[in-house]
Amino acid sequence: MAKNVRFGEYLQVVSVDTASITYSNVLPQPIFDAQGREVPQKVTKLIMSGSDIVNLLQPYLSTRFMEQVTAVVPLAVFLAVFQWLVLQKPVAEAALIGTGLLAVMIGLMIFMEGLKLGLMPFGDIIGSNLPRKLPLPGVLAIAGLLGIGVTYAEPAIGTLQVAGSIVDPQKAPYLYTMLNDRVTWTVLVVGIGVGVAAILGTVRFLYDWSLKPLIYLSLAPVILLTAYCALDPLLATVVGLAWDCGAVTTGPVTVPLVLALGIGVANSGGKGNSALSGFGIVTLASVFPILAVLALAVFWRFTVPVDVISAEFAAKSAAAAATTAKAWYEVPPGSDVKMGVQAIVPLVLFLMVVLFGILREKLPNAFIIVWGLFLCVLGMCTFNVGLTAGLAALGSQTGSLIPGAFVGIEAMPNAPLYPYAVGTFLAAAFAWALGYAATMAEPALNALGLTVQNLTNGAFKKSMLMYAVAIGVATGIMLGVCKLIFNFNLLYILVPGYILAFILTAMSTEEFVNVGWDSAGVTTGPVTVPLVLAMGLGFGKAVGALEGFGILAAASIAPICAVLMLGIYVQWKTKKELAGNLA
């Protein structure tokens, strides 16, 4: 018998199993005590079935994991394909490196989530409450100490130790000692540099200082010290390291935590309304560590003679030969775990002392925060394991093979693969493409681009800024690699670069100065830094250069110039259009 069914009813039956219940049946019934007063309800925990939990966690995990995948996988694939097609050598130990890269992605994912849940609430509470409870000098002291603490917690800082193991103590004694026996001091002065930057940045927020004089005043001594070191044959090798340290410090822990405090102080002083709040600290945090590391190098130069370093090295190698069995925390992955714990725990202890000791505040949702801190440590350890086995290994492998394109190297029997001119061009092109891809994949750049687009009412488009920064970084990395190929002094890149940047700074408005100088620090994240650093070191070793640092330094100055130039162009164009409209 034919029956008419509404199509809507039909769809409803096949797609969703619908039922209706009264809401009152779902909520708990009111409870009354003997006197007839209502008893407060107890909050019951939600009981979830397995499929509910899967549904809940699947999008949560996949979006966070994909964020890291997009940052790591394209770069790794690019390196591997280049090595395979152009250098005609497949990636050695591909399984180990792949596992390492997986550890990097998982580690960063866990670390970032831990940062959001565990460390950021601290930063927010301290930032908003500290200025009300302490006078300004106290706040600044804590900002400085925080700067030191966050430096240790920065994921990329572990790269320095990895890099140190490659340096030859005979050829570059001071570089060797600063990365091995005296690495604690190096990291400490980098931290102090960030601390000073945090103090200055906070004061700048408060009194609304222009960034321009700060840049001139802080960079002038840096350039002078650089020139002094570069002319001293024993210290020349340290220059690259010092400038690279500036890029290492401005990562995902330092920037938000120091910013939270700085903005909190500025708000309490009633000066937090400027659209530019938050810019400038990144620049300062990348300049002061350079100064600190250079000063430390000069200090060692005058206090520790070269023989002492050689003696220490000999003693250390003898000791290493004598002791066969190392403790579990001295060999990877145990050492990586130790490093991870060392990085996070002091920072957390410091934040807790400030919070409970000085502010006497309680933590909301303490359980979640503790879980976040646990994730931070876990993520940091996982990342460190992957850093050594994955990112650094891949970078140094490719880096050490690239010179095979134009000169004979040991690792490649059929090298050089190409005529000298073609080979050097290939190496430079590779460096350019690597820099471009790494920068475009950096999530922080996207955020910066959006801010700038809003700041300039759309005159400076997000995509324009991203292209400018990416082309700048790419050109910088290419220049850095050229420095290794032709073995010229890093000064020849830094001095003209910074002179150009100074001139452009003087010509630009305050907004573009802030954005331009910050863009360099933003682009060097926890994936790019280890990869580029390891590539440079491997490359330098293969061509017989003393050290492979300096690539990141070159990659910092180029985007500054690129963004400032673009800024001046945009201003000129806007002005011209305005004049055209009026006429």
Add this chain to the structure above:
Amino acid sequence: MAKRRMTNLIDVSLMTCVIQKGMADTINKALLELGVQGATVHMGVGTGVRERMGLLGVAVDVEREIISFMVPSDQVDRIFERVFIVGRLDTPGMGYVYVTPLLQAATYIPPNLTERA
């Protein structure tokens, strides 16, 4: 002077969906496919996740998007169901959707549409 015209819309309901931050775009896309236009999105913060879900609550963003839009009363079921499915509202902590009756509504209506009705 010509008289200003106002057309009252009747048989109309307001549907509101409170959903995790970032999902409003997904809902809005589905709504456009259903022919529903002009959804409004507010931002808000929810509670209950931390209290009732424990550690699993970290997977839920307490920041919410509240997307509200008008639908024809006779199409409520169809659209309601679609929003439920697209928004994955059968997941714990995801959000909820509700319908409220409206007495009348008025807005700009393209003249060709008023003539057709």
